[in-house]
Amino acid sequence: MSRAAELATCTERPGELTRTFCSPAMHSAQQMVGDWFTAAGLQCRLDAATNLIGRFAAAQPAHVRPRTLIIGSHLDTVVNAGRYDGALGVLMGLALVELMAETGLDLPFAIEVIGFCEEEGVRYQTPYIGSRALVGDLTAELLARPDEAGVAMNEALRGFGGSPDRLAEAVLDPASVVAYIEPHIEQGPVLERLELPLGVVRGIAGQTRARFVLTGTAGHAGTVPMDGRRDALAAAAQLVLEVERIGRSQPGLVATVGHLLVAPNAANVIPGRVTLRLDLRHLDDPIRRAAFQEIQERAAAVAAQRSIECRLDWSEDQPAVACDPALVAAIGQCVADAGWQSHEMASGAGHDAVILARRVPVAMLFLRCKGGISHHPDESVTTEDVAAGLDVLVRLVGRLAAAEASS
């Protein structure tokens, strides 16, 4: 907890916590965490994509090449962030290794603690740059992308000690990885409501993002009678309520219209056109897709009823990502062994685990956070809950070690 407080002083904006990809604040953070890694006996390095990696070697004879258990999360933050989103997962990985070292237990695998360099997508408006490097998905197009100041990503990497030409070296060999475990604050209110410190993540919800354009007829707010109007905003308002109703119709479904663009957006003009953006999520892809279908049907019905033109302008479908069922069960057992009720849940937010799941078995352990608040300076977790999380991680390493040794 004191490390989390100290790490939060590495910021690019005084008075708040903001730490973006390849920034001087990220450099300070990597120095600080790297020093802690080294003091704990981890071998510390930056990979080609500038992820910070601390390796705790396995107790194996030199001729045996041990596999690796990876624990981690991200070290970058959103603008004006809290101190636990991402950082807590890295610091818990470090604390776990320190506890394992104290036990003197011979592990059949190495443990690598990873602090990903970029997850939030602030600087290049694209998330998961750090974890994408580990699955070989940093494309040439992405590397050439400029930030707001015109600095291309590969230039930023080079200036930060990365090697954009040697990114292949950062890619994980799935055969060498036991699992990727990401401890993370829940970023929502569910665990607090259940009065549970920990949650076992079953998977990360899939997401539909879509844009609808509703077109009516703009006109004078004083002269066009009510019965002759084609008001695009009134239609959009009706559609927003339909989206809310559909979102409430299924457990676990969340449906949000978070953006409306009204044209001409003037107090004395009937709205002629509205662009509406939808965000729809569920852990079960068929449920989410059926809900999207229903929303489209309701949009068409609302439009027809009001003689408005409604067009689905753009949509994107990101499938759900399942955590490894055996790992989910193992973590659940460890939570129960530690004396807590094991609660399986979906993650509504994306995480580095989404990307790593393409190559290796992943699992996540959620920690209760105060008021469900995240991406905000008021982010808060308790020492007791973090201790409970560490207890579970120690038990999990024990279980995975027994399985690895007998395989």
Ligand SMILES: [Zn+2]
């Ligand atoms: Zn995060």
